[in-house]
Amino acid sequence: MRGWVLPAAIFAALAVLPFLPLGAQSGFVMLLATRAMILGLAALSLDLMLGGGGLVSFGHAAFLGLGAYAVAMLDAAGMNDALYVVPAALGAAVAFALPTGAIALRTRGVNYIMITLAFAQMLFFAFGSLADYGGDDGYTLNAHTTIGGVRLLAHPGGLYAATLLLLLLAYALCRVLLASRFGRALRGVRQNRARMQALGYDPFALQLAATLIGGALCALAGVLLVNQAEFASPAYASWQRSGDLLMMVILGGVGSLHGAILGAAAVVALEEALSRVTEHWPLIYGPLLVLAVIFLRGGLAGIGAGIGKRRDA
Amino acid sequence: MPDPALSLRGLVKRYGALTVTDHVSLDAAPGAIHAVIGPNGAGKTTLMQLVSGFVAPDAGAVLLNGRDVTRLKPHRRARQGLARSFQLTAVLPEMSVRENVALAVQSRLGLRWGFLRRAAGDARFDAPADQVLARLGLADRADVPAARLSHGERRQLELAMALALDPAVLLLDEPLAGAGPEETARLVSLLSGLRGGPAVLLIEHDMAAVFALADTISVLDQGRVIASGPPEAIRDDPAVQAAYLGESL
Numbered sequence: 001m002r003g004w005v006l007p008a009a010i011f012a013a014l015a016v017l018p019f020l021p022l023g024a025q026s027g028f029v030m031l032l033a034t035r036a037m038i039l040g041l042a043a044l045s046l047d048l049m050l051g052g053g054g055l056v057s058f059g060h061a062a063f064l065g066l067g068a069y070a071v072a073m074l075d076a077a078g079m080n081d082a083l084y085v086v087p088a089a090l091g092a093a094v095a096f097a098l099p100t101g102a103i104a105l106r107t108r109g110v111n112y113i114m115i116t117l118a119f120a121q122m123l124f125f126a127f128g129s130l131a132d133y134g135g136d137d138g139y140t141l142n143a144h145t146t147i148g149g150v151r152l153l154a155h156p157g158g159l160y161a162a163t164l165l166l167l168l169l170a171y172a173l174c175r176v177l178l179a180s181r182f183g184r185a186l187r188g189v190r191q192n193r194a195r196m197q198a199l200g201y202d203p204f205a206l207q208l209a210a211t212l213i214g215g216a217l218c219a220l221a222g223v224l225l226v227n228q229a230e231f232a233s234p235a236y237a238s239w240q241r242s243g244d245l246l247m248m249v250i251l252g253g254v255g256s257l258h259g260a261i262l263g264a265a266a267v268v269a270l271e272e273a274l275s276r277v278t279e280h281w282p283l284i285y286g287p288l289l290v291l292a293v294i295f296l297r298g299g300l301a302g303i304g305a306g307i308g309k310r311r312d313a
Numbered sequence: 314m315p316d317p318a319l320s321l322r323g324l325v326k327r328y329g330a331l332t333v334t335d336h337v338s339l340d341a342a343p344g345a346i347h348a349v350i351g352p353n354g355a356g357k358t359t360l361m362q363l364v365s366g367f368v369a370p371d372a373g374a375v376l377l378n379g380r381d382v383t384r385l386k387p388h389r390r391a392r393q394g395l396a397r398s399f400q401l402t403a404v405l406p407e408m409s410v411r412e413n414v415a416l417a418v419q420s421r422l423g424l425r426w427g428f429l430r431r432a433a434g435d436a437r438f439d440a441p442a443d444q445v446l447a448r449l450g451l452a453d454r455a456d457v458p459a460a461r462l463s464h465g466e467r468r469q470l471e472l473a474m475a476l477a478l479d480p481a482v483l484l485l486d487e488p489l490a491g492a493g494p495e496e497t498a499r500l501v502s503l504l505s506g507l508r509g510g511p512a513v514l515l516i517e518h519d520m521a522a523v524f525a526l527a528d529t530i531s532v533l534d535q536g537r538v539i540a541s542g543p544p545e546a547i548r549d550d551p552a553v554q555a556a557y558l559g560e561s562l
Contacts, residue, residue, distance in 0.1 A: 181419055181427035181435075188405050188416055195403035198365065199474065200391035200420040 006301065007171065007258035014164050018157060030156050031228075032268055037163045038224045040264035041170055043248035044257060045217035048174050050246075051255025052183060053210040054190030057104075058113045059120025060245050063215045065127055065237025066092040067222020072139040072232035076132065082147045085223060093219035094212055096123070101211035105204055120242055127234035138233035145227050153227045163224050167261070170217050174257050177213065186210055251292055253299025262300040316379065318343045318512035319395075319482040324363055324373035326356075326536075333359045334370070335536035341482060341512040346504070348515045348523045351533030352556060357516045358400060360533065361486045364514065365397045366390045378481055391420070394481035396474075396511075398488055402467040406460035410451055410470055413459050414442035417477035445477045449503060465496030472503065476510075483511045489519045501525060524548070532556065 014037065022029050042064055049055040070089040074080065100119040104112055133139040144154040152158035177183045188196045189203040196203060226232045235241065244267060252263025270288065274281035296302060317340035326334035333356040341347040351357055362368035364375055366387040374383045377393050385393070405413050415438035419425060422437065432438070446452050449469050454462065459470060468488055475483055488504065489497050501522050507513055508528075517523050523530065524544045531541040534556040540547055547553055 176431075177428055179431045179433065180429055181424060181432045183428075184408075184412065184416060184432040185419070185425055187407070191405040191407055192403050194367065194387075194399065195405060195474075196416075197367075197387040198391055198397050198399075198403070199417050199478065200388050201416075201425055202386075202388045 010258055010261055011164075011168055011171075014167075018160060027156065030160055032272060033265075034156070034160050034163050034228055036265040036268040037160075037167050037261070038221050038228060039245070039248065039268060040261035041163070041167050041224070042218045042221035043245050043252070043260035043264045044167070044170055044174060045214040045221065046245050047249045047252075047254065047257055047260040048177065048217070049207075049210050049214040050249055051257070052178050052186045052190065053207045055207055055210065056113050056246070057116040057211075057214075058239065058242050058246065059100075059116035059118070060214070060218055061239070061241035062096065062100075062120035062123045062237050063093050063218035064222040064225060064241065065120075065123055065234065066096055066215075067219035067224075068226035068232040068236045069127055069130075069133065069139075069222075070219070071145055071223050071226045072133050072141065075141050075143060076139070078142075080143045080146050081149065082145055085145050086220070089219040089223050090216045093215040097212050097215035098208075101208050101215070105207050105211070117239055117242070120237055121239060124234050124237040124239070127237055133232070136234060138231055138235075141226065141230045141232070144230070145223060153224075159224070159228060166220060166224070170220070171257060171261070174217075178257070182206065182209065247289060251289065251296070251299055253296075253301030256299070256301035259299045259301030266300060317341055317376075318378055319364070319514060320376040320379075321360075321364065322374040322376065324360070324375070325371045326359055326363055326368065327371050333536050334363060336373070337533070337536070337538055338373075339531050339538060339541060341514045343481070343512045344509045345528040346508060346513040346515055346526050347529045347531065348517060348527035349531050349533055350517065350520070350523055354535075355533040355556075356536040357533055358486060359536075361397070361400075361484055361514075361516060365395060365484055391478065394478075395484070396476070396478040396480035396482070397484035398468075398471040398475055398486055400486040400490065402464070402471055404459040404462070404467050404470050404474070406458065408459060409456050410446065410459055410462065410473075411439060411442050411455040413470055414445055414473050414477045415439055417474040418442050421478050442473075442477060445473045449473045449476075450499070463496075465492045465500070468492060468496070468500060469503070472500075476507075480511050483507070483513045485513060485515045485517070487516055487518060489517055489522055497522065 017033055018030060046057065046060045049057055067089040070092050071085050074084055074088055104115040107115055128136045144151060152162055185201050186206045189206050193203050222236060225236060248263035248267050249260050251266055252259030270285060274284050319341040321337055321339050324334050324337045337360060349357055349360065359368065363370050366385060374381055377395055382390050382393055412433060418438040418441045443455060446455055449472060451469055451473060454466060462470060489500055492500060504526055527544055530544055530547040531538050532547060532553045539552045539556060540550045
């Protein structure tokens, strides 16, 4: 029973947020919430790999970059409809995930972390060298992505709604996947790789499939991110951003899926609040994250589950 | 004697100058228990890894039902009918006992992939899993996370997972290690119940259990098979007694 209470509460809160009487602050809150949901989608896709398959990818932001540059490159060619943008983003993600994932999955532990980081950095520098798309300075979008010709994402409310819907669908998809035969086998590989091999499962194939799905979902987050910022930057694929995504998943609670959304919201809110206090906000942010990791076992989703448990008792 | 389900032909494994497996050849027939014993460091566990495919041999071949599987990865060998237990029990700690076994059933049925339908509670996997659990006396523990099982229960669960694969060959790597006297007695009776089922290759330190269970015993010393035969012959073999340096058999 407890399993769906917290996620339902999260999505209900996100659904009513635009209708709250926030007055002059409302636009700003919507902006932050949209950003949190977009990064939440990216973190969710990483949690499918990390919480599902035990894959500590330190290069997941590469897929944000791929989604963003798919939009940017098609924008430069005058093609802005989701009909082209979404397949391009998904295709780019799969085309990148397939070879890099296949190579990275030959390794384990620290080596896997370093190889995923290296591939993402290659992409980061590749984006920075695209002179036609602004190079290191990034690329300013001419037009938002349209959906069937409708300029939905150009309006803050439309972008918010589209992001929320996509996040909800992605969340439901990830939950179904993790509960499926594929997901159960994937979780088995995380818990005991040799045991699963001895049962006839191919850990490589399972983890590669998780990488492809996770990468594709994250590329969709990249499409949304570039639409919100109206700007594509190589920084989307930077290792710092990959680290942020990992932090969101860990802070939220690995493997819970909705924890990744909470983690993303917490990181976005914390960055915003602390940057108002001091420009040296990472000095406070860093130690806070360390404390959270030490004391919040099970992450933010774990607190929620704990409250639910107490209520049940 | 029926054709061997498992046949090892001249297996060699070297780690640098050390030859841990030295031209080992042996057969395991369906329905019979073939025990491999030997002093510590004789190369028993390496042999297990070679047979199951987790370690590649430098020479020799592994035949499963007459088919050469020497180049196949562990999961491919498992699909050919080779099941195993691990020296350090290997279960999936976060899943229930039933789900552990259901994963084995899922694999046996060739339904490893599937992205939409919920796996837990699928009767195609749970019903056969519950049957195996009942057979091994774990039925009342089916809903418990495997992490909460006692050591002996984990041994039973490993056995249940292996049997749920309905294997042609079952490798058991010290199934009694770390089990108490009561658990040992239970496990020995479970293992003797396997006779007539798959070909069992058993590595075990508990000599009383080995001599009670095995139809054939091979003795490994410094990577070589120094004796192979029925239990009575092995007990009286001078080379075996020398290898064990007077340890009572």
